[in-house]
Amino acid sequence: MMGPGIPWYLAISSILFSIGVAGVLLRRSPLIVLLSLEIMLNAANLSFVGFSRLFGEMDGQIFALAVMAVAAAEVCVGLGLIVAMARRRLALDVDTLTELRG
Amino acid sequence: MVNGAWVCLLAPLAGFLAITLAGDRITRRQAGILSTASVFVGFAGAVVAFIDALSREPDDRAVTTTAWTWLAAGDFKVSIDLLVDPLSITMMLVVTGIGGLIVLYSNGYMEGEDEERRYFAYMSLFVFSMLMLVMGGNLLLLLVGWGLVGLASYLLIGFYHDRSSAIDAAKKAFVINTIGDAAMALALFLAIAKVGSLDYSTVFDAAQSGELSDTVVTLLALGLLAGAVAKSAQIPLHTWLPDAMEGPTPVSALIHAATMVTAGVYLICRTHLIFQAAPDIQHLAAVLGLITLLVAGGIALVQWDIKRVIAYSTMSQIGYMFVGAGIGAYPFAMFHLVTHAFFKALLFLAAGLVIHHLDGEQDIRKMGGLAKSMPYTRWTFLIGSLSLAGIPIFAGFWSKDAIISSTLAYGGALGWILYVGALLGTLLTGLYTFRLYFRVFHGEPSELVTAHTHGEHSDEGARSMLLPVGVLALGATFVGFLAIPGVWEPFEKWLEPVVPPLVQATTAQDWFSSLISVALASLGIFVAWRAFQARRELVPDGFARTALEHKLWFDELYDVAVSRPAQLVAMRLRDRVEVPVVQGGLDEVAEGAVRGAAATASVQSGLLRTYALAFTVAVAILTLVFLVVR
Numbered sequence: 001m002m003g004p005g006i007p008w009y010l011a012i013s014s015i016l017f018s019i020g021v022a023g024v025l026l027r028r029s030p031l032i033v034l035l036s037l038e039i040m041l042n043a044a045n046l047s048f049v050g051f052s053r054l055f056g057e058m059d060g061q062i063f064a065l066a067v068m069a070v071a072a073a074e075v076c077v078g079l080g081l082i083v084a085m086a087r088r089r090l091a092l093d094v095d096t097l098t099e100l101r102g
Numbered sequence: 103m104v105n106g107a108w109v110c111l112l113a114p115l116a117g118f119l120a121i122t123l124a125g126d127r128i129t130r131r132q133a134g135i136l137s138t139a140s141v142f143v144g145f146a147g148a149v150v151a152f153i154d155a156l157s158r159e160p161d162d163r164a165v166t167t168t169a170w171t172w173l174a175a176g177d178f179k180v181s182i183d184l185l186v187d188p189l190s191i192t193m194m195l196v197v198t199g200i201g202g203l204i205v206l207y208s209n210g211y212m213e214g215e216d217e218e219r220r221y222f223a224y225m226s227l228f229v230f231s232m233l234m235l236v237m238g239g240n241l242l243l244l245l246v247g248w249g250l251v252g253l254a255s256y257l258l259i260g261f262y263h264d265r266s267s268a269i270d271a272a273k274k275a276f277v278i279n280t281i282g283d284a285a286m287a288l289a290l291f292l293a294i295a296k297v298g299s300l301d302y303s304t305v306f307d308a309a310q311s312g313e314l315s316d317t318v319v320t321l322l323a324l325g326l327l328a329g330a331v332a333k334s335a336q337i338p339l340h341t342w343l344p345d346a347m348e349g350p351t352p353v354s355a356l357i358h359a360a361t362m363v364t365a366g367v368y369l370i371c372r373t374h375l376i377f378q379a380a381p382d383i384q385h386l387a388a389v390l391g392l393i394t395l396l397v398a399g400g401i402a403l404v405q406w407d408i409k410r411v412i413a414y415s416t417m418s419q420i421g422y423m424f425v426g427a428g429i430g431a432y433p434f435a436m437f438h439l440v441t442h443a444f445f446k447a448l449l450f451l452a453a454g455l456v457i458h459h460l461d462g463e464q465d466i467r468k469m470g471g472l473a474k475s476m477p478y479t480r481w482t483f484l485i486g487s488l489s490l491a492g493i494p495i496f497a498g499f500w501s502k503d504a505i506i507s508s509t510l511a512y513g514g515a516l517g518w519i520l521y522v523g524a525l526l527g528t529l530l531t532g533l534y535t536f537r538l539y540f541r542v543f544h545g546e547p548s549e550l551v552t553a554h555t556h557g558e559h560s561d562e563g564a565r566s567m568l569l570p571v572g573v574l575a576l577g578a579t580f581v582g583f584l585a586i587p588g589v590w591e592p593f594e595k596w597l598e599p600v601v602p603p604l605v606q607a608t609t610a611q612d613w614f615s616s617l618i619s620v621a622l623a624s625l626g627i628f629v630a631w632r633a634f635q636a637r638r639e640l641v642p643d644g645f646a647r648t649a650l651e652h653k654l655w656f657d658e659l660y661d662v663a664v665s666r667p668a669q670l671v672a673m674r675l676r677d678r679v680e681v682p683v684v685q686g687g688l689d690e691v692a693e694g695a696v697r698g699a700a701a702t703a704s705v706q707s708g709l710l711r712t713y714a715l716a717f718t719v720a721v722a723i724l725t726l727v728f729l730v731v732r
Contacts, residue, residue, distance in 0.1 A: 021718055024711070024714050025711055025714055025715055025718065028711075033710075094709075094710045094711060095709060095710075095711065097708075097710065098707065098708030098709055099708060100706065100708045101706055101707055101708030101709075
């Protein structure tokens with residue numbers, strides 16, 4: 001097998017995932033939160049593809065493609081929501097959206 | 103034979119279903135025609151079965167046909183059986199024949215009534231239920247029919263559901279009948295436990311062979327007797343029948359005179375082998391019948407409602423049938439059932455003509471002198487009255503005297519008590535029947551009658567009402583000739599293979615007791631005539647009259663002894679158990695749910711990042727757990 005071994009892929013995948021988690025937890029702008037989510041999804045994709053290469057199977061790559069499709073759909077909805085918020089001149093801050101407080 | 107029986111059973115059911123499903127897509131008149139036709143088709147089926155049975159040897163006339171196995175639990179099986187034998191064919195002919203005439207009469211009587219369709223649907227349902235009762239080939243199907251006729255009776259007594267008295271009467275009839283049904287069901291449970299089957303022959307064999315202990319057989323017979331007593335309105339479960347007169351008059355004629363209330367007699371005849379194995383219970387049936395026939399005859403002397411007088415006379419006549427069945431004169435009990443169906447249906451329908459003519463008035467004090475304006479009704483009512491009083495050539499004479507002479511032939515202390523009581527009953531019958539007849543039809547026309555008389559021969563009713571009355575009057579006159587003692591006895595020969603009588607009066611005994619009973623009945627009629635002319639009441643004021651007017655305080659007794667305590671217990675249970683425990687417990691559960699929800703709600707901060715953190719931490723912990731545990 002050519003190139004770096006599977007531990008490298010996993011290491012980068014987990015680093016990306018941690019960056020995504022940190023972004024979701026720490027940033028308040030919905031746009032950045034959405035962006036961080038995408039990073040997390042792609043971290044998962046990276047490990048899928050890495051394992052696919054390790055085992056020489058196609059399953060992981062198919063999963064990665066499916067995840068991309070889902071991510072695209074999710075971004076559509078998420079961006080749509082953000083645009084809608086901007087149109088109604090709501091503050092673009094996830095901490096102010098607390099209407100569902102029990 | 104079997105095909106005729108199935109047609110007979112299913113035609114009224116089809117009529118009931120068709121009327122119910124058609125709803126208001128058919129007119130009221132069409133519903134009446136449909137119902138009448140369905141019952142008459144049933145009658146045709148019964149006639150086919152009858153002719154077929156006649157063409158067979160007398161011992162070969164009982165056929166059981168099984169449609170399918172209805173219930174199966176291990177060794178215990180109950181099938182949908184029909185039993186077609188002379189006894190059930192007799193009942194089929196009575197139920198569909200007289201039932202058909204009464205439904206035909208209803209077409210005229212119920213004209214213009216709201217909810218006619220419902221009425222006719224119930225009538226068809228009743229006929230089906232009654233046929234189920236008499237044709238059921240095992241005890242369970244008998245109980246099914248038994249319950250269904252109770253239901254139909256309940257629905258029809260309460261037909262005028264805007265009258266609270268009708269609703270009360272319907273409930274009373276249902277509750278009292280349920281006591282009998284429950285007793286019967288217990289007897290059936292006992293039969294299942296001890297015999298393991300509900301087939302007639304198996305249970306009868308077990309009762310006859312002595313393999314069951316005396317206690318079991320006695321309890322079995324007692325349960326069946328309780329059912330019969332409740333359904334046939336015999337003392338002590340009789341109080342529902344007079345109140346049941348709240349229903350429309352044709353209903354009283356069909357259910358509370360001709361068919362359903364006589365089901366108890368049919369039951370005793372059908373299960374006579376069980377009763378014969380428990381002679382004490384059979385004697386009890388005769389004694390209850392005797393008490394009922396005397397008490398009801400007495401009460402009938404002081405009633406003012408035309409239908410209630412006839413209702414009490416029904417109780418009294420069924421008392422005769424119980425006496426007959428109780429001493430083992432089954433063919434004569436059945437014979438009296440048949441003739442009674444004719445003349446009592448006739449009396450009710452003729453009374454219905456009177457009530458219809460007077461726009462619903464039932465109080466005989468406001469009647470009088472109707473003979474002139476309603477000649478047809480008068481003559482048919484007179485035929486019914488003579489038949490009821492047991493005056494020769496009319497049907498009631500032959501059947502009632504056959505029972506009375508059987509008590510004479512039975513002998514012993516019991517036989518003599520029954521004999522004297524039954525003779526006393528004929529005197530009472532003559533008195534109350536003709537007190538009613540004279541009051542309604544003779545004397546000067548009352549104000550009410552004059553107000554309803556238009557012209558010389560005013561309209562007595564629609565043709566559909568007059569025709570059945572005429573046919574029943576012919577029946578009440580001639581049916582008696584089916585059993586002339588010592589001369590021509592086809593009715594007894596017909597029933598003997600199924601219900602062999604235990605007693606057989608000699609011809610001398612027959613004619614001897616007939617002489618006395620006719621003399622007593624005539625005396626009763628004569629006294630009633632004299633009292634009517636002298637404008638005196640038959641029972642003078644005093645304790646006896648008060649007692650009879652209060653129906654011997656049976657209602658009051660049950661009110662104090664059963665109804666009030668039950669209400670008291672129910673109220674206590676509501677206050678002590680229902681409200682604090684059941685209701686309170688539910689309230690606690692509901693409040694707990696509310697409090698729990700409030701506690702969880704405080705966790706919902708609405709802050710998206712808090713949720714995300716909780717999620718992340720949880721996933722991290724789970725990951726650690728998996729790593730460590732592995």
